[in-house]
Amino acid sequence: MDQSRSLPLSVTQEAMWVTWQLDPAKWEHIIPIALLVDGELELPRLRTAVTKLLHRHPSLRARVTRGTDGMCLDWSGTAPDAVPVTERLVTGTPERELAAAQRPFDLAAGPLARFEVLTGPDWTVLLITVHHITMDGTSQPLLLDDLRRAYAGEELAPADDLAPLVEHASRSRAAADEASGEPLRTYWREALAELPPARPLHTASPELPAAHPCPSPRPSCQRARPSPPPGPRHSPWMPS
Numbered sequence: 001m002d003q004s005r006s007l008p009l010s011v012t013q014e015a016m017w018v019t020w021q022l023d024p025a026k027w028e029h030i031i032p033i034a035l036l037v038d039g040e041l042e043l044p045r046l047r048t049a050v051t052k053l054l055h056r057h058p059s060l061r062a063r064v065t066r067g068t069d070g071m072c073l074d075w076s077g078t079a080p081d082a083v084p085v086t087e088r089l090v091t092g093t094p095e096r097e098l099a100a101a102q103r104p105f106d107l108a109a110g111p112l113a114r115f116e117v118l119t120g121p122d123w124t125v126l127l128i129t130v131h132h133i134t135m136d137g138t139s140q141p142l143l144l145d146d147l148r149r150a151y152a153g154e155e156l157a158p159a160d161d162l163a164p165l166v167e168h169a170s171r172s173r174a175a176a177d178e179a180s181g182e183p184l185r186t187y188w189r190e191a192l193a194e195l196p197p198a199r200p201l202h203t204a205s206p207e208l209p210a211a212h213p214c215p216s217p218r219p220s221c222q223r224a225r226p227s228p229p230p231g232p233r234h235s236p237w238m239p240s
Contacts, residue, residue, distance in 0.1 A: 005076040010172040014071055016133045017064050020107050029132035034098055037124040047085045049150035050115050054080040056156040059134040063110030087117045094125055105131045
């Protein structure tokens with residue numbers, strides 16, 4: 001495995017991969033970030049900023065493939081500028097158009113992030129959608145800060161060393177499958193051994209309402225201010 005162009009999945013990430021395979025159309029593990037733009041959003045600058053962002057965070061342009069040692073995130077053959085920033089003119093409210101823009105990812109084909117500019121009659125939203133297999137809630141502010149800095153014309157640091165992530169995936173695999181993880185597995189088997197027996201939930205009974213599926217996640221808008229080109233009056237673009 002070329003560790004400069006791919007990254008093994010941890011056990012948790014592989015569980016997300018399995019969930020997607022069971023039903024690729026579901027919206028589990030999708031992270032939508034909607035930024036309601038105040039001011040003018042310059043698309044050429046945004047596209048340049050996104051290219052820098054995908055160079056800094058290559059797993060956003062990855063796909064899930066099977067490597068020699070198991071499933072991995074693989075971004076070989078996918079350049080940072082291969083993920084487009086799309087623009088759509090829409091006529092509805094931000095809430096309606098954001099709901100309509102929701103759609104799942106194809107993990108096998110990639111990429112694992114989308115960047116869309118939705119322009120309505122009197123509003124503009126930058127919608128960033130990322131699959132949880134490559135980003136979590138802790139990473140979200142870091143991603144937005146890198147995008148803010150790139151849009152402001154700053155150069156971003158090179159991609160991080162992947163060795164700690166490779167080691168994390170290896171530890172998670174050992175804990176799940178290998179002898180070194182047996183003490184942890186034994187602990188949880190004993191801790192869960194005395195749970196009360198499961199009781200069926202009769203959703204059709206008169207006492208209980210019928211069960212309904214949970215609604216799909218709906219992105220809510222944060223506000224963002226695009227900065228003018230770098231100069232004396234420069235103030236960074238950032239969520240507010």
